[in-house]
Amino acid sequence: MSKDKTDLLQGTLDMLILRALQLGPMHGFGISVLIRQMSKEVLQVEQGSLYPALYRLEDQGWIESEWGVSDNNRKAKFYKLTPDGRKQLLQERSNWERLSVAINTVLKTA
Numbered sequence: 182m183s184k185d186k187t188d189l190l191q192g193t194l195d196m197l198i199l200r201a202l203q204l205g206p207m208h209g210f211g212i213s214v215l216i217r218q219m220s221k222e223v224l225q226v227e228q229g230s231l232y233p234a235l236y237r238l239e240d241q242g243w244i245e246s247e248w249g250v251s252d253n254n255r256k257a258k259f260y261k262l263t264p265d266g267r268k269q270l271l272q273e274r275s276n277w278e279r280l281s282v283a284i285n286t287v288l289k290t291a
Contacts, residue, residue, distance in 0.1 A: 194226065194234050195243075196273040199266055202244060206261035208251055209235060235260060243269050 201207070201215045212235075213226040238244045243266035251257040262270070 195238060198234055199270040202260055202262040206259045208257040208259050
């Protein structure tokens with residue numbers, strides 16, 4: 182990540198990937214572009230972080246993949262959310278919301 186980009190908290194990348202895939206199947210590069218766009222150019226996921234996370238999520242059964250052809254006519258692995266992945270995303274979002282409230286409470290305490 183470049184200096185002007187925000188580093189992701191450990192564990193949040195999985196949630197962001199699951200959220201991106203909630204919109205439909207896509208290849209790795211598409212996931213990274215979507216996360217950057219959805220974050221209004223604040224979050225940038227590098228390949229060195231993205232692909233290990235995709236493999237980990239697939240091993241956990243939260244996403245699955247199949248080979249296909251990308252928009253530019255290249256062979257690419259497309260990932261999609263599984264039913265277990267949808268459940269995991271709901272749990273991750275709930276945990277994130279609780280954590281965000283707690284952190285904001287601490288920051289506002291004088």
